[in-house]
Amino acid sequence: MLEGIYLGLVTVATWQNIMLVIAGCAAGTIIGMLPGLGPISAIALMIPITYGFEPSSGMILLAGVYYGAIFGGSTSSILINAPGVAGTVATAFDGYPMATTQGQPGKALATAAYSSFAGGTIAAIILMAAAPYLSGLALSFQSIDYFLMMVLGLSLVTAFAAKGEFIKAMVMTCLGLALATVGTDLTAGVQRFTFGRMDLIDGISFLLLAMGTFALSEALMMAIRHTSASEPIRIPRTGLNLDLNELKSIFPTITRASILGFFIGVLPGAGATIASFLAYGAEKNLSKPGEIPFGEGNIKGLAAPEAANNAACTGSFVPLLTLGIPGSGTTAILLGALIAYGVQPGPQLYVNEPEIFWGVLVSMYFGNLFLLFLNLPLIPYLARLLAIPGPYLIPLIMFFSMMGVYLISFNPFDLQMMVVIAIVAVGLRLLSFPMAPLLLGFILGGMLEDNLRRALTVSDGDWQYVLERPVTIILVVCIVTALLSPVLRGLVSTRVSGMFSTLVSKLVSERASR
Amino acid sequence: MITARLTGIIFLGLFIAYGYQAQEIQLDFWASAELFDARTFPELIAIAGVLCSTLLIIFPTAVPAPELKGRLLRPAILIALMLGYSFLIEPLGFIASTALFLTLGFMVLESGATKEGDKPETTREVTTATSNENLNENLDENLDENSKESLKQTPNEITAVVAGASTAKNIIKKVSIAIAVSVIFYALMTWLGIHLELGILRLNDA
Numbered sequence: 001m002l003e004g005i006y007l008g009l010v011t012v013a014t015w016q017n018i019m020l021v022i023a024g025c026a027a028g029t030i031i032g033m034l035p036g037l038g039p040i041s042a043i044a045l046m047i048p049i050t051y052g053f054e055p056s057s058g059m060i061l062l063a064g065v066y067y068g069a070i071f072g073g074s075t076s077s078i079l080i081n082a083p084g085v086a087g088t089v090a091t092a093f094d095g096y097p098m099a100t101t102q103g104q105p106g107k108a109l110a111t112a113a114y115s116s117f118a119g120g121t122i123a124a125i126i127l128m129a130a131a132p133y134l135s136g137l138a139l140s141f142q143s144i145d146y147f148l149m150m151v152l153g154l155s156l157v158t159a160f161a162a163k164g165e166f167i168k169a170m171v172m173t174c175l176g177l178a179l180a181t182v183g184t185d186l187t188a189g190v191q192r193f194t195f196g197r198m199d200l201i202d203g204i205s206f207l208l209l210a211m212g213t214f215a216l217s218e219a220l221m222m223a224i225r226h227t228s229a230s231e232p233i234r235i236p237r238t239g240l241n242l243d244l245n246e247l248k249s250i251f252p253t254i255t256r257a258s259i260l261g262f263f264i265g266v267l268p269g270a271g272a273t274i275a276s277f278l279a280y281g282a283e284k285n286l287s288k289p290g291e292i293p294f295g296e297g298n299i300k301g302l303a304a305p306e307a308a309n310n311a312a313c314t315g316s317f318v319p320l321l322t323l324g325i326p327g328s329g330t331t332a333i334l335l336g337a338l339i340a341y342g343v344q345p346g347p348q349l350y351v352n353e354p355e356i357f358w359g360v361l362v363s364m365y366f367g368n369l370f371l372l373f374l375n376l377p378l379i380p381y382l383a384r385l386l387a388i389p390g391p392y393l394i395p396l397i398m399f400f401s402m403m404g405v406y407l408i409s410f411n412p413f414d415l416q417m418m419v420v421i422a423i424v425a426v427g428l429r430l431l432s433f434p435m436a437p438l439l440l441g442f443i444l445g446g447m448l449e450d451n452l453r454r455a456l457t458v459s460d461g462d463w464q465y466v467l468e469r470p471v472t473i474i475l476v477v478c479i480v481t482a483l484l485s486p487v488l489r490g491l492v493s494t495r496v497s498g499m500f501s502t503l504v505s506k507l508v509s510e511r512a513s514r
Numbered sequence: 515m516i517t518a519r520l521t522g523i524i525f526l527g528l529f530i531a532y533g534y535q536a537q538e539i540q541l542d543f544w545a546s547a548e549l550f551d552a553r554t555f556p557e558l559i560a561i562a563g564v565l566c567s568t569l570l571i572i573f574p575t576a577v578p579a580p581e582l583k584g585r586l587l588r589p590a591i592l593i594a595l596m597l598g599y600s601f602l603i604e605p606l607g608f609i610a611s612t613a614l615f616l617t618l619g620f621m622v623l624e625s626g627a628t629k630e631g632d633k634p635e636t637t638r639e640v641t642t643a644t645s646n647e648n649l650n651e652n653l654d655e656n657l658d659e660n661s662k663e664s665l666k667q668t669p670n671e672i673t674a675v676v677a678g679a680s681t682a683k684n685i686i687k688k689v690s691i692a693i694a695v696s697v698i699f700y701a702l703m704t705w706l707g708i709h710l711e712l713g714i715l716r717l718n719d720a
Contacts, residue, residue, distance in 0.1 A: 167569045171525050174563035178532050181556050188552040190540045193532075223589045223623065224582070392691065395619025398596060399612065399695070406603070407703070415600035419593060426589070431521055432577050449555040456550050 005128065008358030012366055017060050020053075021363055024061040025370050028068020029075070029382055034393065035082040036222050039069035039330045040439070041215040045397075047207055047337050048404040055341035056356045060363040062334055063317075067120065067367045068375070070272065070313055074112045074306055075379060079105060087272030087309045090280045094294060094301030102297045110242055111299055112306045113376045115254050119307030120368035122258035123265070123314035128361055131350070134322040135357075138347035141471075144455035146325075146346075148475035150444050153325050155482040156269030157437050166486045169437045172428075176438040179204055180445025187453065199413040206336035208414055209442055211401040212421030213435045214329075219397040220426045250303040253283055261308030265315025268327030272309040272316075279308035314364055321357055322347060325444070329436030332443045339443075518574030525567035533560030591622050609696045616692035617685075624688070 011017065024046070031042035046065050050058035073085035078095035095112060099105035141149070158169035182193045183203025194200040257279035264275040283304040284294045294301045319327045324345030326332040338345050343353055350357050375382070405414050425435060467473065481488070536556035599615040606614075 165575065167566060167573060168575070170566040171522075171563070171570055174529065174559060174566050175525075177559045178529070178556070178563060181559065185539075185552040188542060190542065190552050192539050192552060192556065193535060220589045220592065223592055224585050391620050391623035394592070394623055395595075395616050396695070398592065398619065399616060402596065402599065403699070412600045412603055415603075416597060419596045419600065423593060430582070431517060433521075452555065453550040460549070 004132065004354065004358045005362065007354055008362030011056055011355045011359035012060065012362045017057055017359075017363070018366070020057055020061040021064045021366050022370055022374065024064025025068040025071070025367055025375060026378075026382075028065035028070075029072035029371075029375055030068075031065075032069030032072025032085065033076045033382065034072075035076055035080070036218050036225075037215070037397070038073065038085040038218075039066050040210065040333055040436070041218055042066075042069040043330065043333050043337075044207060044210040044215050045400055045404060047333075047340075048407055050337065051340070051408070055338070055343045055353070056359040058337065058341055059334070059356055059360050062337055063360050063363055064367045064370075066313060066330060066334070067116075067310070067364070067371060070309060071113070071116060071371050071375060072382075074116070074309075075109065075383065078108045078112060078302075079383065085272075087276055087312070088305075089273070090276040090305035091302065091309070093280065093305070094296070094298050095306075097295070098297035098299070098302060104297075107242060107246075107299075108297075108302060109379055110376065111246075111250065111302050113372055114242065114247070115250065115257075115303040115306035116310040117368050117372040118254045119258040119261060119310035120314055121365065122255065122307075123262040123311035124361065124365045124368070126259075126262050127314055127318060127364075131318060131322055131357075131361065134318065135347045135350035138323050141323075141347070142455070142469075143451040143458065145471055145475065146323075147448060147451040147455055148472060148479065149323060150325055150448050150451070152475055152479050152482065153268035153319070153327055154437070154441060154444065155479050156267065156327070157440055158269075159482040159485040160269040160271075160274060161434055161437070165432060165434060168431075168433045172433055172435070172437040173441040176441025176443075177445045177448070179209065179438075180442045181449075187450075199411060199417075204417070204442075205405070205408070205414070206333070206340070206439075206443055207408065208405045208418050209421060210333050210336065210439060211405055212418040213425040213438060215397060215401040216418060216422040217425035217429060217435070219394050219401070220422060221429060223394050224426070246299060250299055253300045253303050254307040257283070257304040257307040258311040261311030262315040264308075265312030266318045266327075268319055268325065271328045271330075272312040275312035275315075276305035276309040279304040310368075317360070317364070320345070321349060321360065324349065324447075326440065329439050332436075332440045336443050518577060519571050522567050522570035522574060525570060526564060529560055529563030529567055532563065533557060536560055588622060592619065595619055595622070609693075609700055612696035612699070613689070613692045616695055617689050620688040620692065621685075624684075 012021070027046060028039070028042050031037050031045065032039065042065050043062050046062060050061050053061070070085065070087060073083060073088040074091045074095070077083040077088045077092040078099050081092050081096040083089045083092050091112065095108050098108040098111075154173050158166055158173060161169035180203075182200055184191050184194075184201055191201060260279050260282065261272075261275040264278065265271060280294075280301060283300050287294055287298070287300065291300075292298045313330075316326075316328050316331050319325050320331040320335060324335065324347070326335045335345055338356075343349070343356060402415050402418070405418055406412075429435065467476065533556070536553050539553050539556070541551055541553065595615055595618055599611055602611040602614070
């Protein structure tokens with residue numbers, strides 16, 4: 001492991017890569033601060049830039065964008081109570097009151113930054129210790145296990161979808177899988193669903209789909225809501241420090257929330273949102289009388305979700321780097337980028353491309369460091385960008401999305417396809433269909449097919465053989481449980497599985513009532 | 515509820531069509547001897563999709579109806595602009611088409627600063643400037659009645675309205691920002707070695 005960390009340091013510690021981490025964090029922060037644009041859009045918008053780089057540099061930049069976007073999301077949660085990302089909704093519960101009613105925006109931002117840093121650091125250490133071991137374990141997986149792992153990932157994403165949207169998430173997953181089959185089937189060498197169009201022979205590019213379903217449709221949603229981002233923001237110039245007592249008081253909170261966040265992040269489909277809500281709920285239960293009540297600017301109520309969501313982001317890299325299976329929309333798009341760089345994801349990544357594996361891990365740590373020491377002092381200046389008038393912002397986002405796709409193919413048909421996809425995506429968003437399962441299904445589609453084919457070829461079409469091994473049986477049981485979770489949730493709603501949904505709905509309704 | 519059922523039915527139709535289309539996939543000579551051919555996976559997806567959309571029809575979830583009345587015009591025009599941009603980028607060249615797209619985009623959203631219906635004049639001009647036959651087809655389902663009309667405005671009366679709608683200074687500001695963005699972007703791409711091929715105007719090649 002030490003060798004690996006050394007290799008990672010060597011990879012990251014070039015001028016170019018350090019600049020990329022800084023640039024990525026800054027760009028991510030700026031995009032993440034814009035209300036409505038989340039990490040997926042931020043990464044999608046930055047991918048075209050990375051095509052000229054080494055794969056390791058590209059991943060380092062994108063990982064920086066990811067953290068930056070989460071950081072920026074919490075900034076806008078705290079300052080203007082407009083979470084750019086679902087993962088930072090819980091941050092606004094106590095962060096916004098702390099910045100407004102208590103008049104301590106600087107302290108709120110600093111708490112968020114320190115907690116994110118600590119959460120990211122703790123999670124990065126666990127990740128570094130655990131990832132090589134997990135990769136080793138993953139090498140013993142067979143095709144059918146991969147197939148089932150991916151199916152499990154997809155079913156967990158739907159199982160963790162918001163209440164009542166389970167079926168919608170399933171439909172979106174199927175749609176994503178269906179879109180993935182468009183193009184030439186490389187094994188058989190035949191065209192599928194191309195309708196004789198040359199433009200579709202190579203299939204739909206994942207960047208195009210990601211831009212259409214996220215960046216572009218989010219820009220259109222902004223136009224529908226017509227929220228001009230020009231709300232004036234009080235910019236804190238001083239008071240970015242915490243005193244020792246405050247640091248002491250949030251230390252145990254951060255530790256607990258980070259560990260919780262990391263392990264929730266590892267689960268496919270769970271991720272930052274659930275982690276931050278659970279950590280917030282847990283701290284709320286642990287709160288002592290005499291403190292500032294939760295929801296009115298309690299410092300622990302800000303520290304917990306921030307530490308947890310950052311730790312969960314790091315945790316979500318575990319399945320991506322060790323198995324090559326993304327567990328969330330954001331890691332799915334990172335996987336898409338890896339494939340576009342020509343890197344074979346999966347457990348072999350650790351063996352074949354150690355500099356990517358360790359470079360990303362070490363750069364995560366660097367990214368957290370930069371966010372703390374460079375971005376935090378810069379926040380007052382970056383926050384001015386939030387004042388860019390909406391009329392200028394939306395067309396610019398559209399322009400950059402279109403260029404991201406056009407600069408790769410130079411094919412206007414791609415632009416038209418992207419616009420049509422964005423139209424459909426806006427319609428589906430308005431009907432509260434989630435978009436992340438679509439992207440995940442699309443990116444996993446090809447891998448699912450390959451692994452299923454391989455598994456069935458090896459076993460000569462004998463499902464009996466496939467279902468003999470214990471690993472496989474465990475995975476199948478997990479999938480069935482995940483798919484039946486809405487039914488199970490109804491049966492044991494007062495117990496474990498209902499706990500989360502009641503917690504969230506309680507928090508949300510409390511919030512709404514205020 | 516009805517909307518949810520309706521989307522379920524649309525998805526059901528989509529997945530049935532998908533499964534049907536999967537039967538059209540050409541198989542090679544050896545495929546008949548194989549367990550897993552190019553059709554297998556699409557067929558599995560079609561089955562899963564049909565099941566899921568049937569579930570959606572049986573258990574529709576109520577969606578709070580979004581407040582859309584009068585809000586769709588601006589996005590619709592932006593969509594029209596993007597499509598127009600995609601058609602114009604090759605004949606007109608990168609810089610000219612981008613500057614045009616951005617200027618008109620800025621104007622559309624600026625006009626929205628006032629309440630809907632107060633001043634749709636600016637936006638009407640915008641659409642006709644880039645609209646063409648294809649737009650109407652693509653947009654039909656997404657436009658409300660109001661915006662469909664606006665697509666059919668004649669250029670003459672529109673330019674007249676626009677002149678009054680925005681002050682000259684404001685327009686110059688937008689135009690200059692748009693031109694600056696496109697020129698800087700073009701220079702940056704050229705510097706990065708990405709040749710946009712199209713240049714300022716496509717005059718040189720036939």
